[in-house]
Amino acid sequence: MSLLSAGLLSARYSSARQLSRTAFNARKISTTKSRPPIAIAFDIDGVLKQGSKVLPEALQTLDMLEGNNQWHTKVPYLFITNSGGKMESERAKDLSKDFQRKVTKDQVIQAHTVMQSLARMYADKPILMIGGPNLPPGGCRSVLESYGFNQVYTAFDLHAYAPASYPYAAPDPEQQKAVRQVDFSKVQFEAIFVFHDSREWGRDIQYCVDVMRSDGGVFGTVLSNKELLNRKIPPIYFSHGDLLWGNDFSVPRLGQGAFRFALESVWKQVSNGAELNATTFGKPEQLTYEYANELLHELLRHTSEDKNLRVSPENVWMIGDNPASDVMGANGFGWSSALVRTGVWTDDQGPPAHKPTLIADNVQQAVEQIMKRTWN
Numbered sequence: 001m002s003l004l005s006a007g008l009l010s011a012r013y014s015s016a017r018q019l020s021r022t023a024f025n026a027r028k029i030s031t032t033k034s035r036p037p038i039a040i041a042f043d044i045d046g047v048l049k050q051g052s053k054v055l056p057e058a059l060q061t062l063d064m065l066e067g068n069n070q071w072h073t074k075v076p077y078l079f080i081t082n083s084g085g086k087m088e089s090e091r092a093k094d095l096s097k098d099f100q101r102k103v104t105k106d107q108v109i110q111a112h113t114v115m116q117s118l119a120r121m122y123a124d125k126p127i128l129m130i131g132g133p134n135l136p137p138g139g140c141r142s143v144l145e146s147y148g149f150n151q152v153y154t155a156f157d158l159h160a161y162a163p164a165s166y167p168y169a170a171p172d173p174e175q176q177k178a179v180r181q182v183d184f185s186k187v188q189f190e191a192i193f194v195f196h197d198s199r200e201w202g203r204d205i206q207y208c209v210d211v212m213r214s215d216g217g218v219f220g221t222v223l224s225n226k227e228l229l230n231r232k233i234p235p236i237y238f239s240h241g242d243l244l245w246g247n248d249f250s251v252p253r254l255g256q257g258a259f260r261f262a263l264e265s266v267w268k269q270v271s272n273g274a275e276l277n278a279t280t281f282g283k284p285e286q287l288t289y290e291y292a293n294e295l296l297h298e299l300l301r302h303t304s305e306d307k308n309l310r311v312s313p314e315n316v317w318m319i320g321d322n323p324a325s326d327v328m329g330a331n332g333f334g335w336s337s338a339l340v341r342t343g344v345w346t347d348d349q350g351p352p353a354h355k356p357t358l359i360a361d362n363v364q365q366a367v368e369q370i371m372k373r374t375w376n
């Protein structure tokens with residue numbers, strides 16, 4: 001078992017303990033041999049919402065999963081999104097409001113949620129956190145701390161410690177109250193976590209390169225390229241790898257995947273061709289699906305009389321709008337996948353690059369088809 005998988009399981013068990021307190025617990029799922037259990041993972045944007053607007057069919061669809069269907073059978077479900085920047089409990093609150101029902105944090109997987117699986121490895125080791133919303137000051141750090149990382153330092157901390165390390169901007173006074181005053185000549189960074197999309201590429205690329213080239217992870221030291229060859233470069237973890245993402249602007253914006261390409265390119269130049277020691281989470285990475293699969297089974301077990309109930313992989317469905325993320329990830333993990341026409345993929349683009357199990361006009365039609373093909 002890899003360290004990541006071991007961490008994943010420990011995160012799973014702590015999550016399972018919390019499940020007993022969820023509202024979902026009150027509901028029971030009755031399934032029979034002829035009606036095998038189904039479990040569903042939803043992408044959010046382009047499936048249940050478009051920007052800030054909740055799609056009208058979303059609410060009926062979730063009603064169906066809660067038993068309002070011709071078989072009177074409930075289906076466990078959760079949400080997998082590459083967005084993030086806040087606690088899962090806060091995201092669950094937002095979704096509860098959007099979908100007019102109780103959504104628990106155990107039903108929410110954000111891009112960085114799976115970073116919890118690294119807490120065993122790095123609980124008491126210094127890590128440099130990059131990216132994520134700047135406000136509220138210290139907010140992103142507190143999310144990582146809630147995952148069990150006890151020595152999280154930010155780009156704001158480094159900038160306040162050594163303003164000349166990024167001379168093109170002054171340290172942000174608004175962040176001052178959240179900055180940790182530390183003597184970084186005594187801190188040995190073990191890893192870099194790109195928690196969410198960088199808000200300041202120039203500064204953040206500088207600090208990633210600084211830590212990767214440092215002597216023993218100490219900020220302000222540097223190894224020669226020859227010395228670098230014999231050293232382990234501190235690993236960098238990206239919470240997702242999306243090149244582009246959409247917002248209210250007319251053209252898609254550059255995402256964390258683009259930041260990674262920029263960093264990789266600069267790193268190659270300054271290190272004379274070295275590779276990043278990188279791991280990426282989020283969709284379509286398999287670690288995220290592994291995590292979701294465990295959570296769905298916990299949801300199923302806690303909502304069923306049969307504590308050994310398993311869903312066969314073909315009855316676990318990812319419903320999404322993006323073939324390169326939702327469908328590719330589900331197919332790679334052996335789940336079934338449904339592609340909807342309410343988001344980034346449209347028929348005029350031609351057949352999707354990753355073939356889904358089914359294509360539907362919208363999420364409600366997808367769930368109807370899934371139930372019919374499984375239970376009729």
Ligand SMILES: [Mg+2]
Binds near residue numbers: 044046320321322
């Ligand atoms: Mg989407």
